[in-house]
Amino acid sequence: MDIYLYNTLTRKKEVFKPIKKGHVGIYSCGPTLYWYQHVGNFRTTLLSDFLKRILKYNGYKIKHAMNFTDVDDKTIRASQKEKVTLKNLTKKYEGIFLKDIDNLNIIRPNEFLRATDNIGEMVKIIQKLLKKGYAYTASDGVYFSISKSKRYGSIAGLDNIKVVKERINRDEYDKSNASDFVLWKFYSKEDGDVFWETPIGKGRPGWHIECSAMSIGYLGPHFDLHVGGMDLIFPHHANEIAQSEAFSGKKFVNYWIHGGLLNLKTGKMSKSEGNIYTLEDLSKEGFNPVYYRYLCLQTNYRKPLEFSFDSLEAAKNAYDKIKRKIIRLRKERNPGNTDIKYYKKQFLDAINDDLNMSKALEVFWEVMEETDMNSKTRLQILEDFDMVLGLGLRDMKEKKIVIPKDVTDLLTARQKARKEKNFPEADILRARIKERGFIIEDLAEGGPSLRPI
Structure with a gap:
């Protein structure tokens, strides 16, 4: 089945055709290790994960690299501010990043590439x-x-x-300042002890050459997919293309995939604006990182996503409902007969149409609510879909909860009332159980179940 992707380079949706049949090379722009990554950064990291999972689901073998920017203007200034070595600073934030992506159920790349390990290239x-x-x-x-x-x-x-200036030494700038950009910065005392003695002079690399060197070194001068945020299109990716193709004489990347920004009502989320939220911030508010993953699944990856705690709360409620249903399905053994090929096709059609994850979620929920399908089959197909969604269905387990004896006595009395068709009394007992902090779930088999509110 064809996979369609929106290619920023051509500004249109195209059929994905790999350079080598059955294999895909992917390079993702990773974190700059000078501070905590915020949830806006992780929206792009999740995009890489969704794309990789979809390709793998379609049978491709993946070779995926992500870079760590561990030397640039920001990392040097941050190390000086914190009065630590550049290596110690970047190692600290690398460890935090790895923990964060694991908590988001992100599949780690085959290789993490550090800029400082690739100076020779x-x-x-x-x-x-x-x-x-x-x-x-x-x-x-x-x-x-x-x-x-x-x-x-x-x-x-x-x-x-039209060139506005002769040249520009900064790593980041806007289109109005498009100019000759720096490949190698000669040593300045402002950089302290961060420099390399090389045939082209004492100094350090510019930001843009780092990604070209690392991607070419790992994937070769021509590869399939490059992923990043829309804020990197210029100057970073424009400069990557120019220097890489000038170096090799070949087309650099076939498909450029860019994700939309995460915004607040007040505007873009960024460290410079002082309005960022980290995954640790969300956890302190009682939100599991996987709730944020679910939130990102609901919006087209190329569109802006407005972040709020209300939207995160809605994602939490949806995820918790999924968890309850999955646990319930494991208990049930109801019969049914449904053509699962229909749902499989609907799911594939969605994910292969430029990562239409919101539509894929709709199909997921249709299966979840499909009462004509037996529980075992329903669970199998949901877990199959989760290979793409990454919600961790296989790890969803019921917590052991101590239920007070007076609550179990009320439940027994309610069962007796229902058996005697005394439904008004059964409703009263249900309400009393709810007052004690529990909700009754009537299963298809095995009798009722209690869960905390």
């Missing part, structure tokens, strides 16, 4: 760019000449670009 690329005339040396570093790149910035809609 960066230097090799820069040397070739200098030799081919795409780069030049200035007083403060080595720069890429965007005028030499025929289609510079096309991924960001800058086909008819």
Whole structure:
């Protein structure tokens, strides 16, 4: 079955065709290890996970790499502010990130690539760019000449670009400042002890060359998929394409997949605005990270998602309902006869249509509520769908709860009233049980069950 993906490079939905049949190479822009990742960052990380799970579900073998930016302007300044070494700072936030993605049920990439482990590859690329005339040396570093790149910035809609400045040394800037960008920054005393002695000079890499070097080193000069947030399209991904294709003479990436931003009512969530929420913040408010995963499943990945605790509460309620139903299905043994191929096709049609996860969730809920399907089959197909959704259905277990004797006595009395068809009395007893903090669930088999409110 064909998989359709929206390709930022062509601005249209396309049939995915891998370079090597049955295999997919994916590179994801990972975290900059200078601070805690917030939930907006993790929306993009979840996008990579959804995409990878869908491809795997369709039978592809995945080779997935994610980078760790462990040297750049932000990490250096943060290490100086915290008065720790760059390595100690980045190791700290790397560990926190790994714990966070595990809590989100994100499948780890095959490889995490650290910028500081790939300096040699960066230097090799820069040397070739200098030799081919795409780069030049200035007083403060080595720069890429965007005028030499025929289609510079096309991924960001800058086909008819005019250079505003001669060159720019910062890692981040907007389209109005499109200029020759830095590949290698010569040593400055502001960088302290962060530098490398190399054939192109003493210094450190610019941010953009890092991803080119790591992705090419792991996946080769031409690979299938590159994933990131929409805020990285320019300048980061535009610069990646320019320098990578100038280096290799080949097309860099076939499909560019970009996720929408996570916003608050007041605007974009970002550290600079001081309005971020980390997964730890959510946990302190009583929200399991998987609730946030469910929230992200409900919205098209390319559209902005407005975050609020009300929306997270709704996601929590939906997830908890799923958990109760899964536990209940494991107890039931009711018969049924439904064509599961219909639901399987509906689910595949959804996920293969540019990651239509909200539609896939609808199919998931249809199966959940399908009473004509026997419980065992229903559970099997839901767990099959969860290979893509990643909600952790197989790990959903009923907590051992101590039920007070007076509550079990009330339940016994209610069962007796129902058996005698004294339904008004049964309703009164149900209400009294609820007052004690429990809800009755009448199962198809095995009698009623109690759960805390």
